Amino acid sequence: MSLWTILILSLLVSGMVYEMHIQSGITSYSRKRLKAQAAARGGAEYAKxxxxKSFDTSAFEEADLEKESFRVxxxxxxxxxxVTGIEVEMGESTARVDIxxxxxxxxxxxxxxxDWEELLDQAGVPEESWPELIDCFMDFTDDNDEHGLNGAEKDDAFYKEAGYPPKNVPLDTVDELLLIKGFTxxxxxxxxxxxxxxxxxxxIAHLLTTFGDGKVNVNTASREVLLTLTSGGKMMDEWVVDDLIRLRxxxxxLPNTKDDGFGSVQxxxxxxxxxxxxADKISVSDRTFVRVVSIGENHGVRMGVWAVFEVGRNLVTPIYWREEQMQ
Structure with missing residues (x-):
């Protein structure tokens, strides 16, 4: 057998081995991805x-086999x-869950x-843009075609070019802000x-929702959200917000312990x-709608579930669900 023949055969074999290695890697990655996805979904089910159980904590407390942490x-x-940072183990996989x-x-x-002014201020939006953004939002969501001073209705060039009119009803999702003139x-x-x-x-998206009665739950709101609360045109002092977060x-x-939270607005x-x-703008116990974030991981591969549930005594119903791979 000539040297060239041996060389060619060696290259062919090496190529086949390399391809098999690549295919094996792809198969291994896909398997890890599926396991991470299953863990993320399992974490969401654990949250449900x-x-x-939160509607029947007395029965939950009487169960001898349940851990104290579950009851808390x-x-x-x-x-x-x-409740945040809950670690749920599922075989080789884990899920980290926030509720x-x-x-x-x-x-x-x-x-x-x-409220809009404080929100836009928190987001770093230049003050000169606020009047147009606020009026354009109001025009997009109100039930008439009357122009705000700085707003835009269906006859505006923006909506003519976009090919759709203002919605004239409240937003269903925060992402719909992108449909409104000025909201980049x-x-x-x-x-x-x-x-x-x-x-x-x-x-601003991370500060907003389309669910609930508009009152802010001060037992769970972030510092940024709390700083958007206003009274008589004046925002909350930063030291008040910092004290509130510490005291709650x-x-x-420490988070996720039995002494967490205020018992009443007062x-x-x-x-x-x-x-x-x-007092009329805040709450301490509203959980009608709950966001669940569950990140599943298997050997370094991560998948995420983002969901919103409507919570009732006899039913926890998903009304929003999104899954995607984490980088």
């Missing part, structure tokens, strides 16, 4: 279990308190002008400003020093 988590959910009442966000359909991806989700000399925009974690200042106001005029 805790939410269902269910009781906190019963009181409308977020967050939607009332910890601002309902975009119930914001007043002063950078304003909604964050990104570089229109003026390259300006600061990056921080986005209880004496141990208690939250009294302990934190917030303006009593905010």
């Amino acid at each position: 279990f805790l939410l269902a 988590l269910s009781k906190n959910l019963e009181r409308g308190i977020a 967050l009442p939607e009332a910890g966000r601002r309902n975009v359909n119930r914001l007043e002008d002063e 991806k950078e304003i909604v989700y964050g990104g570089p400003p229109a003026d390259p000399r300006g600061e990056p925009l921080r986005g 974690m209880g004496e141990d200042e 208690e939250a106001i009294r302990q934190s020093g917030m303006d009593p005029a905010l």
Whole structure:
């Protein structure tokens, strides 16, 4: 056998071995991806279990085999308190689960002008843009074709070019903000400003929801959301917000423990020093709609589930569900 023949055969064999190695890697990755996806879904089901148990914590407490941590988590959910960072093991896979009442966000359909101003300020949107954004939102969602001072209705060039009119009803999802004149991806989700000399925009989508009665659950709202609450045109002082966040974690200042959360709106106001005029804008126990984030992982491959559930005594119903691979 000539040297060239041996060389060619060696190359062919090497190529086949390499291809088999690649195929094996693809198969292994796909298997890990499926297991990570199953873990993420399992984490979401675990969240549903805790939410269902939160309506019957007395029976849950009497079960001898249940762990104390389960009881604490269910009781906190019963009181409308977020639980975060729950680790759920499923064989070789794990899921990290957050259960967050939607009332910890601002309902975009119930914001007043002063709320919008604080929200846009938090996002780093230049103040000169606020009047147009606010009026365009109002024109898009109100039930008439009357123009706001700085707004836009169906006769505006923006909507004619876009090929659709204003919706004239409340938004169904926060993503629909992108349909409104002036609301760019950078304003909604964050990104570089229109003026390259300006600061990056921080986005507003993560502060908003379309669910709930508009009251903010101060037991679970983020610092950014709390800073958008206004009374008489004045935002909450930062020191009040910082104290509120510290106090709602209880004496141990640890999350997911049995001393978490304020028991009433009055208690939250009294302990934190917030303006009593905010009493009608806040809650401490709303869990009618709950956001669940479950990240499943298997040997470094991660898949995520983002869901919103409507929670009732006898039923936990998914009303939004999204899955995607994590980077």
